[in-house]
Amino acid sequence: MRPENYKPVRHPPSHEYELYFGPNHPGIEGNYAIRVRLKGDVVQEAITDAGYLHRGFEKIMEERLWVQNVALVPRICVPDPVPMEESYARAVETLGGIEVPERAQWIRVLMLEMSRICAHLFTFGGNAATIGLYTNMFWGVTMRDLFLDIFEEITGARIYHMYITPGGVRRDLPDGVLDRLAAVLDELERKKPEFDDLFFENAVVINRATGVGVLTQAQALAWGVTGPNLRACGLAHDVRRDDPYLVYPALKFDIPTATSGCSLARMHVRRAEVEQSVRILRQVMERLRTVGGPVRAHLPNPLAWNVPAGEAYARTESSKGELAFFAVSNGGPKPWRIQVRGPSQMHGVQVLERILEGARIEDVAQIMFSLDACPPEIDR
Amino acid sequence: MTSQRASVPAQLDHILHEMSEVRVTPKGERRVRVDLAADRLPTLLQLLKGHGGFLHLSSISCVDWPETDEFELVYHVWSYESKMLISAHTLIAKSPGRFVSVYDIHAPAGFYERDIHEMYGVHFEGSPNLNKFILTSWHGPPPMLKSFDTRAYVDETYAWRDYNPQWLKDIAAKGGGIEE
Amino acid sequence: MSENAGSRNPLQLRDQPETCRTADAEERSAWQRVIGRFADNCRARSLFVLHYCTGCGAIELPPTITSRFDMERVGVSPMVTPRQADILLITGYVALKTLKRVILSYEQMQAPKYVIGFGSCTINGGMYWNSYATIKQLDQYIPTDLFIAGCMPRPEAVQEVFLELMRMIDAGKANAWRDYYRNYDHYLANQQALFGPQWHTPTDIVAEAKHYGLMGPGTTGPHTRLLDQHAEWALDRIPEDYPERGENERSER
Numbered sequence: 067m068r069p070e071n072y073k074p075v076r077h078p079p080s081h082e083y084e085l086y087f088g089p090n091h092p093g094i095e096g097n098y099a100i101r102v103r104l105k106g107d108v109v110q111e112a113i114t115d116a117g118y119l120h121r122g123f124e125k126i127m128e129e130r131l132w133v134q135n136v137a138l139v140p141r142i143c144v145p146d147p148v149p150m151e152e153s154y155a156r157a158v159e160t161l162g163g164i165e166v167p168e169r170a171q172w173i174r175v176l177m178l179e180m181s182r183i184c185a186h187l188f189t190f191g192g193n194a195a196t197i198g199l200y201t202n203m204f205w206g207v208t209m210r211d212l213f214l215d216i217f218e219e220i221t222g223a224r225i226y227h228m229y230i231t232p233g234g235v236r237r238d239l240p241d242g243v244l245d246r247l248a249a250v251l252d253e254l255e256r257k258k259p260e261f262d263d264l265f266f267e268n269a270v271v272i273n274r275a276t277g278v279g280v281l282t283q284a285q286a287l288a289w290g291v292t293g294p295n296l297r298a299c300g301l302a303h304d305v306r307r308d309d310p311y312l313v314y315p316a317l318k319f320d321i322p323t324a325t326s327g328c329s330l331a332r333m334h335v336r337r338a339e340v341e342q343s344v345r346i347l348r349q350v351m352e353r354l355r356t357v358g359g360p361v362r363a364h365l366p367n368p369l370a371w372n373v374p375a376g377e378a379y380a381r382t383e384s385s386k387g388e389l390a391f392f393a394v395s396n397g398g399p400k401p402w403r404i405q406v407r408g409p410s411q412m413h414g415v416q417v418l419e420r421i422l423e424g425a426r427i428e429d430v431a432q433i434m435f436s437l438d439a440c441p442p443e444i445d446r
Numbered sequence: 447m448t449s450q451r452a453s454v455p456a457q458l459d460h461i462l463h464e465m466s467e468v469r470v471t472p473k474g475e476r477r478v479r480v481d482l483a484a485d486r487l488p489t490l491l492q493l494l495k496g497h498g499g500f501l502h503l504s505s506i507s508c509v510d511w512p513e514t515d516e517f518e519l520v521y522h523v524w525s526y527e528s529k530m531l532i533s534a535h536t537l538i539a540k541s542p543g544r545f546v547s548v549y550d551i552h553a554p555a556g557f558y559e560r561d562i563h564e565m566y567g568v569h570f571e572g573s574p575n576l577n578k579f580i581l582t583s584w585h586g587p588p589p590m591l592k593s594f595d596t597r598a599y600v601d602e603t604y605a606w607r608d609y610n611p612q613w614l615k616d617i618a619a620k621g622g623g624i625e626e
Numbered sequence: 627m628s629e630n631a632g633s634r635n636p637l638q639l640r641d642q643p644e645t646c647r648t649a650d651a652e653e654r655s656a657w658q659r660v661i662g663r664f665a666d667n668c669r670a671r672s673l674f675v676l677h678y679c680t681g682c683g684a685i686e687l688p689p690t691i692t693s694r695f696d697m698e699r700v701g702v703s704p705m706v707t708p709r710q711a712d713i714l715l716i717t718g719y720v721a722l723k724t725l726k727r728v729i730l731s732y733e734q735m736q737a738p739k740y741v742i743g744f745g746s747c748t749i750n751g752g753m754y755w756n757s758y759a760t761i762k763q764l765d766q767y768i769p770t771d772l773f774i775a776g777c778m779p780r781p782e783a784v785q786e787v788f789l790e791l792m793r794m795i796d797a798g799k800a801n802a803w804r805d806y807y808r809n810y811d812h813y814l815a816n817q818q819a820l821f822g823p824q825w826h827t828p829t830d831i832v833a834e835a836k837h838y839g840l841m842g843p844g845t846t847g848p849h850t851r852l853l854d855q856h857a858e859w860a861l862d863r864i865p866e867d868y869p870e871r872g873e874n875e876r877s878e879r
Contacts, residue, residue, distance in 0.1 A: 089678075089724070089727055090676075090677075090678045090708070090727055090731055091706075092677045092704075092706045096679055096684070097678075097679050097680055097681065097684075097724060117721065117723045118680075118721055118723050118724045118727070119681065119682075119721060119724070120721050120723070120759045121719060121721065121754050121757050121759055121760055122754075122757045122758055122759040122760075125757070125758065126754065126756055126757050129756055137753070138753065141682060141753065144682040144684075144685045145685060188688075191688070203688070203692065204692045204693050205693075207688045207689055207692045207693075207694075208692060208693045208694050210689075211689050211694050214689075223778075224686075224778075224780060225682075225685055225686065225778050226777070226778060442682065445721075
């Protein structure tokens with residue numbers, strides 16, 4: 067309703083105009099905004115605007131005990147929470163010199179790869195929705211729900227598991243969950259041709275996504291891009307292989323790459339990564355049937371932990387790229403400083419701003435989704 | 447593993463011998479800690495990038511040390527070739543809290559410097575954009591400083607919801623209840 | 627006759643000679659009740675949720691809306707614009723910066739409108755009880771019909787709250803939006819306490835309250851008077867911190 071004292075505002079000539087893309091916009095990933103200056107429908111300049119999801123994690127983690135933060139860390143990245151738990155736990159383990167039992171390491175890899183598949187399926191759905199293909203979103207989300215059921219069975223929660231703690235995992239796997247996971251993986255593989263048919267062989271996708279949002283390898287290296295976005299430019303870098311953690315050296319998997327660095331190439335890399343994750347999960351499930359032992363190192367009362375002074379930089383390959391936790395302890399019961407290096411802090415801000423220049427307005431949402439930026443990770 | 451540990455300083459020797467007053471501490475597989483004076487840091491990053499292949503600035507961390515009135519800046523650089531992470535630690539005085547930007551060496555520094563400027567108030571000379579980013583609605587001091595007490599701020603700014611159900615009163619009557 | 631044609635005030639029709647029977651006040655209110663009851667019943671069966679992911683709870687909305695839990699079968703579906711939406715679902719914690727947008731979106735929505743607080747963070751701060759950046763009680767800033775406890779609530783809980791909201795609308799009990807008009811000064815006071823005395827939105831809530839006939843003793847007060855001081859200023863130019871602008875740009879203007 068128009069205010070009583072309404073007075074029209076004079077606007078500048080409208081061949082060049084500014085548009086607020088988000089935060090209240092269905093094409094934006096999460097609660098995030100991009101201010102785009104347009105000429106016609108071509109983006110002249112894009113300025114990202116974050117902070118809508120700022121919770122001050124780094125501050126409130128300093129106010130809580132080391133073990134209390136286990137509940138806090140998965141909330142930093144909503145679609146892909148497990149790598150957060152893993153990074154934090156590994157940072158604490160490095161500081162305290164804690165050895166993780168072998169069975170716990172295998173379980174952690176199981177969780178990490180399931181989380182990667184979930185995040186990629188979600189991105190598939192979101193990416194397709196930005197170019198108007200809603201069926202894909204329905205299928206992707208439904209398929210992801212099958213994995214969430216397995217998560218729920220193992221940890222008791224669908225989204226925020228709080229399962230990986232310093233020294234291992236909270237509890238052992240329930241009986242028979244590996245068989246059910248195998249059935250879910252079979253279902254995923256059975257559905258794969260249908261997904262391909264719907265997305266990668268779809269003329270709409272090919273026409274809209276090929277050659278859009280191109281990132282060259284030189285640009286990607288200069289701007290600190292990691293993860294699938296870097297691999298889509300042809301550099302086979304993966305923290306799982308190059309800076310290995312847990313039992314990844316004992317696993318066989320490939321690092322998929324593409325060369326063109328466009329939106330479609332990034333989605334192809336993610337598709338291949340899902341295949342590799344399935345391959346890893348099959349190996350892990352086989353090993354979990356034979357490897358026994360405890361799932362948690364013997365540690366003192368968690369409420370009385372005083373982690374030895376020092377600093378640790380724990381890197382993990384999340385579904386978005388290189389995730390790192392920098393933890394500093396002064397020997398006290400609470401962390402002195404924890405910094406979160408989320409991969410989206412690179413490709414969701416500076417890189418997004420730069421590759422949006424010259425893009426068309428209808429491709430803005432698609433480019434953002436194909437980069438898979440995760441706003442809560444940027445805001446923290 | 448021991449051979450790798452021993453080889454870490456050897457790989458860096460040809461870079462680090464050009465710089466004096468640098469303390470190198472291997473921190474485990476693929477992790478090296480370097481301590482140096484603040485004015486040498488850009489030179490180190492430049493040398494590491496040019497001669498050591500440390501192309502990827504993984505992150506810049508800032509740590510507040512109120513006892514000595516200093517900020518500790520940590521630059522984490524990763525080499526795709528030698529697969530090693532060097533964390534260069536340096537200390538700067540809290541006042542005036544100024545440091546030089548390394549944006550021209552590593553472009554990702556733009557984001558981290560902006561973030562540290564916002565959260566700690568450190569000014570980076572030559573950084574391309576130090577405008578507010580996340581905290582545009584915030585008018586208080588830089589929140590990550592140890593001197594900022596978030597609990598006291600919350601108590602002062604927000605009201606707590608009254609929560610005193612009957613079952614809690616019953617427990618309190620028996621000597622239990624929520625510990626404050 | 628020509629005089630009557632000139633004065634089109636329907637209230638004067640009663641003074642006319644009885645060309646047709648006119649309803650007295652009691653009868654009219656009975657009719658209104660019947661029509662209102664019918665409208666509420668219809669309204670409860672077609673609800674549109676504003677597509678605004680304010681926090682992490684948004685991750686459970688796609689499963690709720692898509693094939694598995696499928697809220698569309700009971701008549702709830704997402705809507706992209708605030709003007710056409712009925713429900714504002716606040717999915718989780720609300721940071722200060724988001725709260726401004728939430729209030730703007732809420733005021734843009736057309737009455738009747740309903741607010742659901744999703745997750746513990748909207749009730750008492752939840753996980754982030756000691757965070758400087760998030761608000762602790764959503765219903766201090768906008769009137770809230772229902773809350774879902776938990777972190778994170780499951781899709782079944784979201785479904786349950788939608789069904790409960792439908793029952794409430796059907797019974798004519800989901801009236802929190804009227805409270806925003808009747809006690810606007812109270813809500814504005816809380817908003818101004820966070821954002822400063824210059825806080826205002828483009829929507830003229832007091833004029834809307836007059837339009838809907840929802841003026842109450844708390845509609846205007848000391849805080850709405852502050853709005854009048856800024857009214858001229860507000861329409862001429864965009865205030866400095868709405869929407870957020872960089873410092874560079876501020877100096878340009």
